[in-house]
Amino acid sequence: MADQDGDHESSSSHDRSHTCFRDWINLQKSDLDQLVKLLNPESGVEEEEGASSSSSSNKHFELCAKTVSHFEDYMRNRAELAREDISIYFAPSWCTTLENSLLWIAGCRPSMFIRLVYALCGSEMERNLSQFLLQGTSNGLLGDLSAGQLSSVNMLQLKTVREEEKLTSRLATLQEDIADQPLAVIARGATQVGETSEEADKALDDHERSMANILEEADKIRLKTLKELLGILTPKQGVDFLVASKKLHLSLHEWGKKRDRLHGRHRDARKPPPQSDEES
Amino acid sequence: MAEICCEVVSDSEPAVSYEPSSRAARRRRMEIRKFRFVAGDELDNSENQKRPKLDGQIKDGETCRSNSALFSRNCRNAALSTIADGLLDQNDAVEMDRGVESEAMESELTVCSETPRFGYASVCGRRRDMEDAVDNKPSFSRESSEPESDLHYFGVFDGHGCSHVAMRCRERMHAVLKAEIESRPDPTSPIDWRALMERSFARMDKEVIELNKTLLRSDCRCELRTPECDAVGSTAVVAVVSRDKIIVANCGDSRAVLCRGGKAVALSSDHKPDRPDELHRIESAGGRVIYWDGPRVLGVLAMSRAIGDNYLKPYVICEPEITITDRAPEDECLILASDGLWDVVSNGTACGVAKMCLSGKGLPESPWAEGGEGDDKACADTSMLLTKLALARHSTDNVSVVVVDLRRS
Numbered sequence: 001m002a003d004q005d006g007d008h009e010s011s012s013s014h015d016r017s018h019t020c021f022r023d024w025i026n027l028q029k030s031d032l033d034q035l036v037k038l039l040n041p042e043s044g045v046e047e048e049e050g051a052s053s054s055s056s057s058n059k060h061f062e063l064c065a066k067t068v069s070h071f072e073d074y075m076r077n078r079a080e081l082a083r084e085d086i087s088i089y090f091a092p093s094w095c096t097t098l099e100n101s102l103l104w105i106a107g108c109r110p111s112m113f114i115r116l117v118y119a120l121c122g123s124e125m126e127r128n129l130s131q132f133l134l135q136g137t138s139n140g141l142l143g144d145l146s147a148g149q150l151s152s153v154n155m156l157q158l159k160t161v162r163e164e165e166k167l168t169s170r171l172a173t174l175q176e177d178i179a180d181q182p183l184a185v186i187a188r189g190a191t192q193v194g195e196t197s198e199e200a201d202k203a204l205d206d207h208e209r210s211m212a213n214i215l216e217e218a219d220k221i222r223l224k225t226l227k228e229l230l231g232i233l234t235p236k237q238g239v240d241f242l243v244a245s246k247k248l249h250l251s252l253h254e255w256g257k258k259r260d261r262l263h264g265r266h267r268d269a270r271k272p273p274p275q276s277d278e279e280s
Numbered sequence: 281m282a283e284i285c286c287e288v289v290s291d292s293e294p295a296v297s298y299e300p301s302s303r304a305a306r307r308r309r310m311e312i313r314k315f316r317f318v319a320g321d322e323l324d325n326s327e328n329q330k331r332p333k334l335d336g337q338i339k340d341g342e343t344c345r346s347n348s349a350l351f352s353r354n355c356r357n358a359a360l361s362t363i364a365d366g367l368l369d370q371n372d373a374v375e376m377d378r379g380v381e382s383e384a385m386e387s388e389l390t391v392c393s394e395t396p397r398f399g400y401a402s403v404c405g406r407r408r409d410m411e412d413a414v415d416n417k418p419s420f421s422r423e424s425s426e427p428e429s430d431l432h433y434f435g436v437f438d439g440h441g442c443s444h445v446a447m448r449c450r451e452r453m454h455a456v457l458k459a460e461i462e463s464r465p466d467p468t469s470p471i472d473w474r475a476l477m478e479r480s481f482a483r484m485d486k487e488v489i490e491l492n493k494t495l496l497r498s499d500c501r502c503e504l505r506t507p508e509c510d511a512v513g514s515t516a517v518v519a520v521v522s523r524d525k526i527i528v529a530n531c532g533d534s535r536a537v538l539c540r541g542g543k544a545v546a547l548s549s550d551h552k553p554d555r556p557d558e559l560h561r562i563e564s565a566g567g568r569v570i571y572w573d574g575p576r577v578l579g580v581l582a583m584s585r586a587i588g589d590n591y592l593k594p595y596v597i598c599e600p601e602i603t604i605t606d607r608a609p610e611d612e613c614l615i616l617a618s619d620g621l622w623d624v625v626s627n628g629t630a631c632g633v634a635k636m637c638l639s640g641k642g643l644p645e646s647p648w649a650e651g652g653e654g655d656d657k658a659c660a661d662t663s664m665l666l667t668k669l670a671l672a673r674h675s676t677d678n679v680s681v682v683v684v685d686l687r688r689s
Contacts, residue, residue: 111408115406118405118406118671121668121671121672122668122669122671122672122673122674123672145668146661146664147399147401147657147660147661147663147664150401150403150664150667150668151401151403153403154402154403154404157403157404158404158410161404161408161409
């Protein structure tokens with residue numbers, strides 16, 4: 001990477017990373033469409049009852065599994081790309097400033113999944129408490145979270161927060177390492193600020209490798225938490241959850257764009273990707 | 281406090297929602313039970329039965345005694361032998377068994393029809409740390425040698441600073457109480473609940489302070505803030521339910537609420553630093569209440585009583601306030617909960633939800649998962665529903681709710 005093609009190569013890896021993200025956003029959009037369709041069948045089509053409810057449950061289950069496998073694919077792809085160029089993932093140029101301000105090790109905090117469950121499980125109930133108490137929601141969505149499920153979600157939360165803290169602490173150590181040997185000493189001893197040296201490059205490469213490892217572990221926790229959560233929820237609740245999480249993610253992306261424009265940050269000012277990810 | 285409670289109590293007097301006939305029948309049953317149980321004790325008339333005794337709360341200030349003198353006879357063995365002796369006097373072999381082998385008996389007794397059904401939910405919620413703890417021990421002790429004198433214990437502890445004080449209360453409070461109950465010099469005499477609860481809380485507090493000292497050298501999270509390890513404490517709201525009474529001891533801002541005839545009756549009053557009598561107590565002890573994100577003792581702690589918090593003594597005390605309430609036929613349930621619930625759900629709403637949920641309305645056929653062992657599904661569902669309501673109303677704290685079904689079958 002230290003050869004003269006370095007610039008060109010790294011920009012192309014940047015483009016590939018951007019493309020990977022853009023594809024992921026687009027895939028999420030199409031997944032969302034399918035999930036929403038399954039959750040709100042076309043008007044006129046009654047919710048299947050009785051015998052067919054198991055097949056509908058299967059459909060929910062399959063779609064959840066497919067969505068999760070898409071998430072897995074994305075993680076695998078980006079882990080590979082991150083091996084070439086990790087730093088960009090910690091503040092991606094293809095994400096909005098808003099999104100970047102919310103990143104935890106290059107993605108969402110896994111504990112956010114649980115917060116989302118809590119938000120969804122309560123939102124229906126408050127709308128009409130007395131009616132809820134008389135009839136229940138009985139629509140099989142997250143508002144119907146049972147006592148057992150609630151306690152499982154709670155256990156998952158405790159575990160997830162613990163794992164998150166552990167990794168946060170490791171990231172802190174890695175970041176502190178920068179102010180230590182060898183980089184701090186190399187910088188201090190340099191006659192010119194920013195002077196490159198083989199030693200410095202090697203230290204930075206090592207650091208980036210460690211950062212890439214942390215990213216992979218963070219992704220592992222994200223995926224594991226999502227899978228365990230979907231294991232606790234019924235397939236229909238799982239679809240409900242996935243719809244809400246995709247909508248939140250995609251909305252944040254759009255809201256972020258609007259805010260960036262508002263503050264005079266034009267995403268085009270940065271190196272544009274081969275194709276724009278704007279739709280419509 | 282007294283005013284508030286009395287007002288609520290008089291509100292609850294006309295138990296609207298009960299059919300007169302079944303209500304009368306229930307009361308008759310109740311009275312039979314009561315006479316059998318209280319035989320030899322002073323007898324309340326049926327009017328009195330409906331009215332919770334909320335006396336003593338205000339006067340408790342003066343009755344505070346030196347705790348040290350009361351610690352003298354807490355030896356567990358002494359307790360067991362004393363109760364065994366007392367029971368032997370009455371030639372009750374089974375009871376003796378229980379005195380000696382209390383743990384083994386417990387599970388068996390849980391099946392007894394008089395054991396109230398209960399359930400609980402306790403979640404971390406929107407906090408990243410879990411500092412609440414819940415402990416339920418049906419039939420944890422008995423009041424006398426009478427066959428149906430089982431005492432049932434329920435407790436909610438909401439820790440602050442770190443979770444270890446709340447956890448220790450969960451592990452130990454019931455045992456401390458049990459030891460106090462069973463070390464009475466005369467096990468046939470009625471229990472002086474006020475003195476007993478005060479002794480128990482003082483003892484629990486002492487244990488916790490010892491624990492804090494040892495933790496200074498351990499790997500507890502709060503050890504990172506070593507000078508502040510003393511700044512760890514917990515609320516404690518403890519209810520003991522007997523066949524005819526509900527005894528609630530409270531320290532801090534968790535709360536016990538009785539649902540009686542569809543109305544809410546607070547059985548404890550939160551210890552907030554700006555409660556006039558508490559403010560007065562703190563200031564006469566030389567402390568100050570400073571408004572810093574709400575009223576706080578010395579600008580630090582947002583409650584005026586707690587277990588632990590050694591560094592805030594004598595302003596923050598561990599002395600509980602106690603209410604003793606006679607059970608009534610129209611009692612529906614008892615709710616104990618941490619402020620994660622009460623911050624966003626009023627006593628009345630909580631009772632409304634609990635009443636509906638327990639009466640079987642409102643819970644449709646849905647794949648409810650099983651609760652914990654020994655728990656009652658309806659109670660677990662009720663506590664879960666209240667927890668969900670708290671989360672729905674954006675409670676930002678840990679939420680813990682215990683629901684005890686007081687209806688007699």
